[in-house]
Amino acid sequence: xHTILRLQCFGSFVAMDxxxxxxxxxxxxxxxxxxxxxxxxxxxxKQLILRLAFLGTGIAAISSAAVAQATFPPVDTSxxxxxxxxxxxxxxxxxIFVGGKDTVVAAxxxxxxxxxxxxxxxxxxxxxxxxxxxxxxxxxxxxxxRDDILGDGGGMTVFKVKRQANGNYVVxxxxxxxxxxxxxxxxxxxGGISTRDGRIWTAEEWQQASNADLNTGLYPLEGTDTVLVSxxxxxxxxxxxxxxxxxxxxxxxxxxxxxxxxxxxxxxxxNWLVEIDPAQAKAVRKMYNWGRFEHEGGVVMPxxxxxxxxxxxxxxxxxxxxxxxxxxxNSGTLYAYKQSADGQSGSWVAIEQDIDSLVQARNVALxxxxxxxxxxxxxxxxxxxxxxxETGRDNSGNVFKDGIRMGATLAKHLxxxxxxxxxxxxxxTSRRDTVIQDYYGRxxxxxxxxxxxxxxxxxxxxxxxxxxxxHLSNPDGLVHWRIKxxxxxxxxxxxxxxxxxxxGNPDVDGTGNNICELYVIDMSIPNPTLNxxxxxxxxxxxxxxxxxxxxxxxxxxFVNAQHPSRRNTGDYANxxxxxxxxxxxxxxxxxxxxxxxxxxxxxxxxxxxSRVLHFNKASDVAIYTMAGVRVRVARNTTTLDIADxxxxxxxxxxxxxxxxxxxxx
Numbered sequence: 001x002h003t004i005l006r007l008q009c010f011g012s013f014v015a016m017d018x019x020x021x022x023x024x025x026x027x028x029x030x031x032x033x034x035x036x037x038x039x040x041x042x043x044x045x046k047q048l049i050l051r052l053a054f055l056g057t058g059i060a061a062i063s064s065a066a067v068a069q070a071t072f073p074p075v076d077t078s079x080x081x082x083x084x085x086x087x088x089x090x091x092x093x094x095x096i097f098v099g100g101k102d103t104v105v106a107a108x109x110x111x112x113x114x115x116x117x118x119x120x121x122x123x124x125x126x127x128x129x130x131x132x133x134x135x136x137x138x139x140x141x142x143x144x145x146r147d148d149i150l151g152d153g154g155g156m157t158v159f160k161v162k163r164q165a166n167g168n169y170v171v172x173x174x175x176x177x178x179x180x181x182x183x184x185x186x187x188x189x190x191g192g193i194s195t196r197d198g199r200i201w202t203a204e205e206w207q208q209a210s211n212a213d214l215n216t217g218l219y220p221l222e223g224t225d226t227v228l229v230s231x232x233x234x235x236x237x238x239x240x241x242x243x244x245x246x247x248x249x250x251x252x253x254x255x256x257x258x259x260x261x262x263x264x265x266x267x268x269x270x271n272w273l274v275e276i277d278p279a280q281a282k283a284v285r286k287m288y289n290w291g292r293f294e295h296e297g298g299v300v301m302p303x304x305x306x307x308x309x310x311x312x313x314x315x316x317x318x319x320x321x322x323x324x325x326x327x328x329x330n331s332g333t334l335y336a337y338k339q340s341a342d343g344q345s346g347s348w349v350a351i352e353q354d355i356d357s358l359v360q361a362r363n364v365a366l367x368x369x370x371x372x373x374x375x376x377x378x379x380x381x382x383x384x385x386x387x388x389x390e391t392g393r394d395n396s397g398n399v400f401k402d403g404i405r406m407g408a409t410l411a412k413h414l415x416x417x418x419x420x421x422x423x424x425x426x427x428x429t430s431r432r433d434t435v436i437q438d439y440y441g442r443x444x445x446x447x448x449x450x451x452x453x454x455x456x457x458x459x460x461x462x463x464x465x466x467x468x469x470x471h472l473s474n475p476d477g478l479v480h481w482r483i484k485x486x487x488x489x490x491x492x493x494x495x496x497x498x499x500x501x502x503x504g505n506p507d508v509d510g511t512g513n514n515i516c517e518l519y520v521i522d523m524s525i526p527n528p529t530l531n532x533x534x535x536x537x538x539x540x541x542x543x544x545x546x547x548x549x550x551x552x553x554x555x556x557x558f559v560n561a562q563h564p565s566r567r568n569t570g571d572y573a574n575x576x577x578x579x580x581x582x583x584x585x586x587x588x589x590x591x592x593x594x595x596x597x598x599x600x601x602x603x604x605x606x607x608x609x610s611r612v613l614h615f616n617k618a619s620d621v622a623i624y625t626m627a628g629v630r631v632r633v634a635r636n637t638t639t640l641d642i643a644d645x646x647x648x649x650x651x652x653x654x655x656x657x658x659x660x661x662x663x664x665x
Contacts, residue, residue: 072534077469082569085538090585097577107179115141118560118575121547124198131552136278140189152245154189176281183283191297201273203295208267217243258289291361315372336365343412346451366408378478389475392441439500462530473502477546483554487523494544540572541565555584602658613640620655
């Protein structure tokens with residue numbers, strides 16, 4: 001027997017089952033003792049389409065317009081992880097490549113321990129007709145360190161993975177070092193490009209200013225580093241002259257690249273994008289005609305001619321390269337982005353295609369009036385639009401002012417930021433500053449049809465923070481995850497500071513380590529907010545989460561954790577590449593069109609069901625067990641996610657009191 005409450009809501013009287021609904025804006029007028037649910041909606045509510053978000057359990061919002069539904073189990077948010085935390089079963093996670101521990105084979109057959117600082121991950125199908133069966137996985141090493149076996153500077157490791165019958169992947173063969181000697185080696189291999197057809201470019205960051213700068217090594221202080229472990233404790237890196245790139249003689253650009261035969265200073269031969277051949281584990285060419293700057297990443301558009309490129313600097317300039325012919329990027333034009341004054345459109349300024357201009361592409365762009373941003377990071381194309389992480393940083397100093405003096409402009413959304421608006425304001429942080437404050441960063445979106453850049457998702461603290469501890473700080477890695485017809489963005493953090501609440505639970509282990517997280521957002525949600533983010537991973541203390549790369553079918557994902565605390569547990573005290581599987585179990589299949597008999601009576605489809613229920617008309621519904629325990633409530637919906645309910649017999653009751661027996665498999 002259910003208690004009926006007679007409620008006054010905005011002047012109208014409705015009857016409702018008190019055990020199901022608790023409307024905070026309703027006032028109890030009288031109480032009865034009999035009957036089932038009778039709920040008369042306010043006329044204004046009939047026009048709303050409500051999405052039910054189970055905040056306490058982390059279940060994604062339900063939308064009847066989506067072709068699939070996602071259920072993300074909760075993740076422990078104690079923020080004191082010495083390993084890596086992912087949702088419980090059906091998701092599984094395991095390290096498959098560990099820096100400083102696994103053995104790598106060089107081009108000459110010598111063997112040594114793998115480099116550290118894992119960043120970008122590339123995926124190249126071995127058989128394009130069966131792209132999920134096996135692939136070459138390429139891993140960047142964001143460092144600058146001399147190495148007699150693997151080569152001075154940065155580096156890259158490649159290995160083959162093969163899919164098993166159970167959907168898992170195993171490493172098939174040796175870990176091999178990518179040979180960059182033909183292009184003069186690399187430095188700080190950071191982000192990169194992994195195209196749909198498997199072409200791979202690795203990005204060189206940390207722009208070198210001189211040959212002396214080139215010769216200074218930046219070495220990691222990580223878990224089990226061998227010869228350098230005595231150099232210091234903790235996370236981060238050390239710098240020492242003579243530990244960098246030793247050969248500083250002038251460089252002659254080799255055949256096969258733009259400007260072949262031209263001679264440049266050795267330090268100018270770094271900070272480009274570099275194409276590699278994963279199968280041969282060799283560099284192909286440096287992309288001199290794509291410009292020299294702090295390359296973070298890029299994306300090749302579906303036309304196979306346009307390449308958007310990001311610059312991880314302060315100020316950042318946004319570039320694009322347009323090839324003369326599809327697939328051949330050795331000839332074309334580099335452009336820099338210039339936003340309109342109102343921020344509603346933009347244009348592209350051509351950069352002279354000569355080596356002298358391209359080696360200083362950013363300064364040339366600033367002098368031509370390019371627009372400045374706050375440290376661009378990764379970039380991704382989804383359904384024709386381009387998404388970019390603008391990671392933010394501590395106070396920008398005078399760099400924007402210097403750029404303006406050169407002739408550059410400032411992005412509209414940054415011009416509007418002159419007061420701190422972070423997630424944890426107080427009397428000491430909520431103050432006006434003399435420079436742009438941009439502590440958290442954001443995700444931007446470019447519409448190539450109009451060249452308008454706008455904010456897709458602003459960083460900071462979710463309004464329901466007390467329930468889910470969502471705080472997006474300094475987004476860095478970004479990748480499109482498509483599974484079962486549904487599009488997601490995977491956003492990865494790399495905290496570049498600890499002030500202004502960027503760490504959810506600071507100093508959890510007494511060392512002041514950052515805690516970085518991987519979030520997922522459903523791209524079918526219009527105008528998403530931080531409340532729509534779902535947490536998929538928390539990496540170990542001190543580590544950046546980066547490189548996420550789903551398999552083509554989306555059922556598995558490779559992810560990196562780099563520069564962790566040496567106090568972490570086992571493999572997680574080193575940079576490591578991990579494999580997530582079971583992702584297909586948290587996203588339901590694309591559903592068939594529901595079939596109803598047309599009678600107008602309350603109907604559910606399918607029955608039996610396992611993932612998503614469909615109703616023949618929008619209604620408020622509740623699901624009960626055979627024992628009468630209410631396990632689910634939804635309002636004004638035509639679909640309901642039931643993936644987390646245990647198999648068995650249930651009853652579904654709608655707003656009018658109609659009941660249907662339901663079998664969940």
